[in-house]
Amino acid sequence: MTETLDWRNEGILAVLDTIPAAVFVKDPESRFILINQHCEAQWGVERAAVLGRTGAGIFPADQVRRLMENDRRVPNGGAIACEEVVRNIALKQDRTLRTLRRRICDRNGALRFLVGVSMDITEGKRTERALKDSEEKLRGLFELSPLGITLNGLDGSYLDFNKAFTAICGYSAEELRSLDYWRLTPEKYAAQEREQLSMLLTRGQYGPYEKEYIRKDGSLVPLRLTGVLLRGGDGQAYIWSIVEDITVQKEVQEAVWYHANFDDLTGLPNRRLFYERLEKEIARARTAGHRMALLFIDFDRFKEINDAYGHDRGDMLLREAAARLGSQLNEGDVVGRLSSDEFMVVVGGADDPNRADELAGRIRDTLCKPYRLGPDLAHSSVSIGIAVFPEDGDDADALVRHADQAMYEAKALGRNRYRFFRKVMQDEATRRIRIANELRDAIASQQFCLFYQPIVELSTGALVRAEALLRWQHPELGLVGPGDFIPIAEQTGEIIAIGQWVFEEVLRQMEAWDRAGLPPLSVALNRSPIEFRQSLDVLDRWAAGLAAHGLPGQRLIVEITEGLLVELSDAVRDQLGRFRQMGIALALDDFGTGYSSLAYLKKFDVDFLKIDRTFVQGVADGSDDLALCEAIIVMAQRLGIDVIAEGIETPEQRALIAAAGCRYGQGFLISRPLPADAFAAYLARSPLPAG
DSSP: OOOOOOTTHHHHHHHHSSSSSSEEOOOOTTTTTEHHHHHHHHHTSHHHHHHHHSTTOOOOHHHHHHHHHHHHTTTTTTTEEEEEHHHETTTTTTEEEEEEEEHHHHHHHTTEEEEEEEOOOHHHHHHHHHHHOOTTTTTOOOOOOOEEEEEEEEEEEEEEEEEEHHHHHTTTTTHTOOOBHHHOGGGGHHHHHHHHHHHHHHHSEEEEEEEEEEOTTTOOEEEEEEEEEEOOOTEEEEEEEEEOOOOOHHHHHHHHHHHHHBBBBTTTTTTHHHHHHHHHHHHHHHTTTEEEEEEEETTTTHHHHHHHHHHHHHHHHHHHHHHHHHOOOTTOOOOEEEEEEEEEEESSSSSTTHHHHHHHHHHHHTTOOEEEETTTTOOEEEEEEEETTTOOOSSSHHHHHHHHHHHHHHTTTSSOOOOEOOOOHHHHHHHHHHHHHHHHHHHHTTTTEEEEEEEEEETTEEEEEEEEEEEEEEEETTEEEEHHHHHHHHTTTTHHHHHHHHHHHHHHHHHHHHTTTOOOOOOEEOOGGGGGOOOOOHHHHHHHHHTTTOOGGGGGEEEEHHHHHHOOOOHHHHHHHHHHHTOOOEEEEEEEOOOOOHHHHHSOOOOOEEEHHHTTTTHHHHOOOHHHHHHHHHHHHHOOOOOEEOOOSSSHHHHHHHHHHEEOOOOOOOOOOEHHHHHHHHHHHOOOOOO
């Protein structure tokens, strides 16, 4: 067939012009004797300007030499494929091509022609780089497969084909010649094949369309086909086809789809896919007139797991948690991972009022069991919020929002529990949003004020120091306590500005009392763990503020919580050390409600330990709370730490706490928190400690 091939034949040109790739033919001296229309478009030149030349003027000279070297590398009767980066002079573009070259020789083995097929894979390469940058988990991207070229009779028999096609099918050349494309085509494509054949006979071409072939090993290979109908010199009709293996493209599509819809860490549906499935479940429940429930699951203090064991171990915990979740679900339940430590479950069969309740309990119990993280055994818990369709929301956003609010109430009530949504939660959420928005203007509008609660020596009643307590004089809500806005300020970051205002106001007030001739008194102020995330530079401003008001550091006490010592970052450690250098005392607030570890007391130079009011208020003769307070007091005394009892409200509590050895106390029995002017009067008439 190749011995008498006339490349100027218009039929051959017509076939080549239909091929969706650049096809060229060269003579033995690497001069072009034919190019198809795709070559003209790809190179930006007309066919006549190329013929008879080696590429000079189309490509730079060094690239022409390299292309000719690639021509010479093709073995007689064989073919090679390679990638080439060429610069097109006319279009001023660098393009990456995958070129398949094949030598066509006469009966004596002498080279007659060199045929090449080039696919422009520039965009594929760009896509590959872009996806690699944005998808770290995606390990491979598709590249264009070599094209298969076949010549078939109308009966489907294979008359001629190239090596790329044999590689696609997995058959040898001899085996293929005894087959036809009907044998390679699965039965499910029969109707489509007849439609494409009809198109070929009526229009002279078919495709492009996609189908599968059955490989020799029985596997299916996805293909994209296009072809034309031509009549040969013998008057017979033949089908020239281009067959492209699109396996890599299909795999990439599936991988991209997977990564777009599933969480890489746990394999669960991600937020996007979960919302899609949630909306379908809502639509199904609405149509059937059924109820359904949504569980919002959040791990308690998951950051502490990561901090204590590392993020890799935290990931191990999440993978195990996902597996445990799946073990508790029934068919029809849907689970997904929303973010770091947040999961959601759609509960089917929620018409049973106990179904969501029972499932939430089982999930809580299974997720609270210890986790084996390598050599370590970690403990955690979860808080779960539950919203029910349709009473708690008629769409996905409302259900998620309300389940989230119920989950936060579970956390507020002590964590490790679940709660159903109630309307009052929405009202509370609205109130929190309002507070968050209005906090930004509170300082500028001078809405904050400080109250001062006396701390006395229990044995004598002498005033020894005071605690500054922040209040918000809201123009509409009235006096708002810190418990209502400090957590919100911590979440929004406004606590930084509020904390600095408290510090400056305490200094201003102490200087004013000093100028009024009142006895010098030290004042304790509370500092949020969020404030310790600032750089050490903030304490330079504290030092400057103390100096500007003529006050020594010994006049200040900073109250911190036990949770801050658990985090113990370098920033926290440095700031605690700086406080010590400045002479500022440290008090450990609410002792007994958190970790209550002796290790923290030994590790840090704490001056005061404050017993939480919940223990003090339960003090009575023979009570467990009294025994606990006595143990705390003895422990602190042996460590050289002074103890302050908070929340003393009755004479009996004061007497029992004092008898247990507690030196200092504060509470409503002694005095409620007082505005600055009232506290000044209290200070003026109060006895001071001897010496």
